[in-house]
Amino acid sequence: MLPFNSSEKSSESFASKLQTGSELLRWIDEEKSVPLLSTGVEALDRVQGGGLRPGSVVELFGRRSSGRMALGLAAIASVTESGQAAALIDLGDQLDPHSAAEAGIDLQRLLWLRPRKVENALSGAEMILDAGFPLVVLDLGVRRLALGRIPAASWLRLARAARRHKGILLLLSPFHICGPAASVVELAAARPLWLGRASCPLLGAIGSSLRASLWKGQRPSFIGIGGAGAAEPATGFSAPLSLPVHDRIRGRK
Amino acid sequence: MKNRIACVWVPDFSLAAKIRLDPSLKAKAVIIWENQGPLARVIAATEEAGRSKIAAGLSVAQACSLVPQVVVAPRDVIAERSAQESLFEVIDSCSPIVEEREGGLFFADITGNKDEKSLGLDLINRTEKQGLAVRIGIASTRSAAWSAAKLCDGAPVIVADGEEGSFLAPLPISWLEPSELLEWTLERWGIHTIGDFARLPMEEVPSRLGEPGRELHRRARGQDDRPLVPRPFGVSFIEGLSFDWAISQLDALLANLAPAVERLAQRLSARALGCRRLELGFQLEPEGREVRLIPMAAPAREAKTLLSLIRLELETRPPKAPVTGCLLAADTDRTRSEQMSLFGSASHSPDQIATMLARLSALVGPDRVGSPKLQDGHRPERFAVKPYAPPPFDPLAARSTATQAPPRRGTRTAVRVLRPGVELEVVAAGARPQAVRSLEDDLPLLGWIRTASGPWTVEEGWWSPAPMRRDYWDVELSDGGVYRIYQEPMKMKWFIDGVYD
Numbered sequence: 160m161l162p163f164n165s166s167e168k169s170s171e172s173f174a175s176k177l178q179t180g181s182e183l184l185r186w187i188d189e190e191k192s193v194p195l196l197s198t199g200v201e202a203l204d205r206v207q208g209g210g211l212r213p214g215s216v217v218e219l220f221g222r223r224s225s226g227r228m229a230l231g232l233a234a235i236a237s238v239t240e241s242g243q244a245a246a247l248i249d250l251g252d253q254l255d256p257h258s259a260a261e262a263g264i265d266l267q268r269l270l271w272l273r274p275r276k277v278e279n280a281l282s283g284a285e286m287i288l289d290a291g292f293p294l295v296v297l298d299l300g301v302r303r304l305a306l307g308r309i310p311a312a313s314w315l316r317l318a319r320a321a322r323r324h325k326g327i328l329l330l331l332s333p334f335h336i337c338g339p340a341a342s343v344v345e346l347a348a349a350r351p352l353w354l355g356r357a358s359c360p361l362l363g364a365i366g367s368s369l370r371a372s373l374w375k376g377q378r379p380s381f382i383g384i385g386g387a388g389a390a391e392p393a394t395g396f397s398a399p400l401s402l403p404v405h406d407r408i409r410g411r412k
Numbered sequence: 413m414k415n416r417i418a419c420v421w422v423p424d425f426s427l428a429a430k431i432r433l434d435p436s437l438k439a440k441a442v443i444i445w446e447n448q449g450p451l452a453r454v455i456a457a458t459e460e461a462g463r464s465k466i467a468a469g470l471s472v473a474q475a476c477s478l479v480p481q482v483v484v485a486p487r488d489v490i491a492e493r494s495a496q497e498s499l500f501e502v503i504d505s506c507s508p509i510v511e512e513r514e515g516g517l518f519f520a521d522i523t524g525n526k527d528e529k530s531l532g533l534d535l536i537n538r539t540e541k542q543g544l545a546v547r548i549g550i551a552s553t554r555s556a557a558w559s560a561a562k563l564c565d566g567a568p569v570i571v572a573d574g575e576e577g578s579f580l581a582p583l584p585i586s587w588l589e590p591s592e593l594l595e596w597t598l599e600r601w602g603i604h605t606i607g608d609f610a611r612l613p614m615e616e617v618p619s620r621l622g623e624p625g626r627e628l629h630r631r632a633r634g635q636d637d638r639p640l641v642p643r644p645f646g647v648s649f650i651e652g653l654s655f656d657w658a659i660s661q662l663d664a665l666l667a668n669l670a671p672a673v674e675r676l677a678q679r680l681s682a683r684a685l686g687c688r689r690l691e692l693g694f695q696l697e698p699e700g701r702e703v704r705l706i707p708m709a710a711p712a713r714e715a716k717t718l719l720s721l722i723r724l725e726l727e728t729r730p731p732k733a734p735v736t737g738c739l740l741a742a743d744t745d746r747t748r749s750e751q752m753s754l755f756g757s758a759s760h761s762p763d764q765i766a767t768m769l770a771r772l773s774a775l776v777g778p779d780r781v782g783s784p785k786l787q788d789g790h791r792p793e794r795f796a797v798k799p800y801a802p803p804p805f806d807p808l809a810a811r812s813t814a815t816q817a818p819p820r821r822g823t824r825t826a827v828r829v830l831r832p833g834v835e836l837e838v839v840a841a842g843a844r845p846q847a848v849r850s851l852e853d854d855l856p857l858l859g860w861i862r863t864a865s866g867p868w869t870v871e872e873g874w875w876s877p878a879p880m881r882r883d884y885w886d887v888e889l890s891d892g893g894v895y896r897i898y899q900e901p902m903k904m905k906w907f908i909d910g911v912y913d
Contacts, residue, residue: 199639200823223893228826228913244802253828256784256795266784273780290768338599348892353863358867362886365825402825
């Protein structure tokens with residue numbers, strides 16, 4: 160039997176977490192009025208309802224050559240062009256500074272972190288989000304990683320940090336890993352476009368497509384208030400993506 | 413205009429330096445000793461100890477027998493050094509020429525200062541905030557100022573210009589700091605006061621006492637023309653302390669360092685400077701020394717920031733042995749200031765960025781945090797990293813992404829660079845690759861090549877002993893990925909160094 164005082168306190172703390180209907184609607188309006196971050200890539204902006212929402216975690220997952228890195232760099236370029244700082248947590252140490260410069264990134268405003276372990280990458284992401292960076296891109300690379308050891312609570316913690324400081328965590332992953340903490344975009348397999356003769360082809364572009372999968376159990380968004388339930392794709396938005404290749408080695412643009 | 417000199421003196425400096433670290437000692441019976449073994453002697457004692465007849469020169473055993481509960485503390489040279497620096501800093505801010513002597517004694521040129529009493533009181537107040545009680549004497553000669561400081565009791569003692577002779581007259585001859593031989597000679601002559609010595613005929617003194625005697629005689633008459641010798645280097649921000657016993661626990665070490673870090677931060681703030689590199693020196697037990705250098709991405713002066721950096725450094729690389737003393741030295745620079753803006757998003761404060769960068773450096777290593785930098789050359793994997801130092805945010809010049817979408821520039825494919833390249837086993841028909849297999853487990857790669865574009869030769873450093881020559885291919889594998897591979901013709905080896913993504 161609970162002591163009289165503790166039940167008073169528990170009912171008070173419970174009451175503080177409740178919202179009235181009008182408060183909830185006001186919160187939804189406030190969420191809608193937050194300006195979205197446009198990445199400059201029409202396909203990605205379209206599947207995210209106009210852009211990346213501050214205070215959220217967005218996961219882009221797909222196989223190799225699906226365009227993850229290019230989309231991550233485009234989002235960073237969009238932020239640095241507006242005079243703000245962005246961070247790239249490069250777990251595989253795979254950033255090519257020349258690709259970044261060609262994507263339009265102001266390299267002086269880009270904080271590049273090259274951790275060797277997944278745990279350090281997650282800790283670094285939280286530190287940078289807590290420092291107030293508007294965009295943090297966490298790239299898990301293409302090498303095989305022991306990602307199974309990451310507890311699901313880590314992603315919820317990062318989502319809380321993003322929400323607290325109104326930052327965006329953009330996760331680039333080879334497979335879906337974030338669980339219900341993130342808004343998920345799936346990239347389809349690459350379709351390279353070869354130009355020229357068969358005996359001497361030239362890589363012209365890499366095509367892909369984006370599919371946004373919004374999982375149930377997530378906080379209500381512009382789609383509408385969703386009920387609690389098993390995590391399954393509620394709906395999907397697709398958009399094609401074509402990424403031309405700049406051939407630095409050959410000096411061809 | 414006649415020179416005016418202020419003498420700033422801390423009596424019993426070794427005791428004062430110790431009390432500065434632990435003010436609670438002031439009310440207790442405390443003795444400071446130096447030398448080892450049977451030569452250990454008391455060099456200073458608090459007032460409380462003095463009431464029990466403990467004085468300088470007694471052995472430690474004698475002092476303990478007089479007051480059994482006396483606190484016995486060894487002389488702390490590191491604490492004295494930081495107290496000396498702290499004192500110099502305060503005086504340096506009031507005078508362009510400061511002569512430093514050991515043991516907390518300074519002479520400062522204050523010529524032209526109209527209100528000497530206020531200056532003296534200001535120095536007393538400011539040094540008190542640093543934890544040191546000073547005595548101030550002001551006169552036109554060094555000897556008179558020094559003697560006046562000895563007579564100071566709370567308020568500064570000021571000797572008017574021209575009255576140095578009469579001021580010094582009743583004082584003992586030892587206050588002029590004569591040599592031992594001179595003092596003994598004058599004692600034998602029955603000359604005990606400065607006035608007695610000054611009354612001796614000026615032309616007779618050099619023939620009986622030589623040049624040192626002549627110099628002493630001039631000073632006794634209030635004629636001291638020796639210029640102040642300024643300290644050659646600027647202010648050093650040093651704080652340190654010795655521990656009564658060796659500390660091996662990290663938490664205990666940090667708890668003992670915290671007051672020193674706070675004092676250092678206060679001194680930096682007083683000068684509007686930040687620390688851009690912190691040097692940590694540890695005295696180890698039984699002997700040895702260890703030095704750590706903690707660079708900062710941006711000059712910082714908050715005690716909390718400095719302490720967290722020290723904690724991160726020591727957690728990553730703890731000292732090799734128990735620590736018996738510690739010295740903190742700060743390389744200083746002006747702190748970055750940024751004009752905050754009413755519009756747009758708030759930019760980060762330099763202190764916040766410095767702390768974040770320091771924490772990230774401790775997490776992943778200082779060489780793995782920074783901004784990418786373009787590098788000239790032909791190797792595709794080349795890169796450089798420079799310290800992260802973004803330009804200030806300019807909300808008027810920048811385009812707001814909320815109200816105006818960035819131009820659709822046509823996003824290009826990026827290349828993921830594999831550093832170092834992963835060796836491949838390649839099946840080739842002639843020079844053309846047909847199938848590949850990766851020889852590294854964490855990058856599984858196996859498949860037939862659907863399309864291959866190349867070769868494109870890249871050479872670099874043909875003049876060097878190890879020139880680079882690679883034949884590059886863009887390949888589409890049966891697994892759907894598009895990769896960049898190359899062959900080193902000289903070694904007949906294949907590598908993959910890029911993934912188009």
